[in-house]
Amino acid sequence: VSAARRSARALxxxxxxxxxxxxxxxxxxxxGGQKQRVGIARALAGNPKVLLSDEATSALDPETTRSILQLLRDLNRQLGLTVLLIxxxxxxxxxxxxxxxxxxxGRIVESGTVAELLATPGSELAHELFPVxxxxTGPDxxxxxxxxHGEAATQPVISQLSRTYNVDISILGAAMDTVGGKQIGRMRIELPGRYEENVVPVGFLREQGLQVEVVDATEEPLLVKEIAK
Structure with missing residues (x-):
């Protein structure tokens, strides 16, 4: 490659x-952020199909992290470049x-689109992404x-549940965020009464397109993990 071409490509x-x-x-x-950008530019010099980014933001402040992530997203869209981000x-x-x-x-234990993972019962990644x-708070x-996720994330489903079945609902924790331009999140709620008394309200939530996981049900002496879409 000629010096002129190298210089033009670098610029x-x-x-x-x-x-x-x-x-x-x-x-x-x-x-630090500018050095990361130089590293990205250097990696792109050979017109790769895949850009491997190993902990690219681990030593950066939050604002610089956001700018580097936005750059990677822009490169993904502009160049049709696959970015493998560790x-x-x-x-x-x-x-x-x-x-x-x-x-x-050293082994992949689960994988998929972020949307698929959030809709997968028992997904570890979903729990890590949105921890609650x-x-x-008491017996029974x-x-x-x-x-x-999807349209259900924009609907007042919990308040509808409370009004429809005249049930007092306690919110124990929640984690909401926007992923891929869509609002997604998880919420841990408490219903009064044993699980067998709440089958209908739980069914209502599932009918609204929500994934419901029973974390603690008092009719069982041990942790219950009933998972369904």
Whole structure:
């Protein structure tokens, strides 16, 4: 590759990652985020089909992290580039990933689109992405984890449940966020009474397109994991 072509390609890539004005800067004159952008530009020099990004934001402040993630998303769309992002930060997954895979001891234990994972009963990744906590506040209580996604996430389903069945509902915890432009989240709620007394309200939630997981049901001496779409 000629010197002229190399120079032109370098300037092209610096412009692509927002560093056109830093072409003559020394590494020591760049911030951490700018150095990451240089690394991305260098990786793109050979026109790869896949960009491997290993913990690209682990040492960056929140604002710089957001800018780097936005850059990766823009490159994904502009270049039709697949980005394989390795991270331990669940917020990063929520902000940028279309699909995700969970690895343990070198093996993939679950994978799929983020939407599919959130709709998968018992998904570890779904629980990590939207963690909720809380235990029953007293005897004869039923605790449910309710996952909202799609159109159901924009509907006042919990208040409808309370009005329809005249039931007092306690919210023990909730985690909501926007993923891929859609509001998604999980909520842990408590219903008065044993599970067998709440079969109809639970059925109502499922009829609304929600995923309902029974976390604690007092008719069983041990933790109950009844999962259904």
């Amino acid at each position: 092209e890539l610096l412009d692509l990652v927002g560093l056109a004005d830093k072409a003559k800067a020394y590494p020591g004159q760049l911030s 991270t331990h930060e669940m917020d990063v997954v929520k902000q940028i990933c279309d699909s995700a895979a969970l690895m343990r001891k 906590t809380g235990t029953a 209580r039923t605790v449910l984890d309710v996952t909202f």
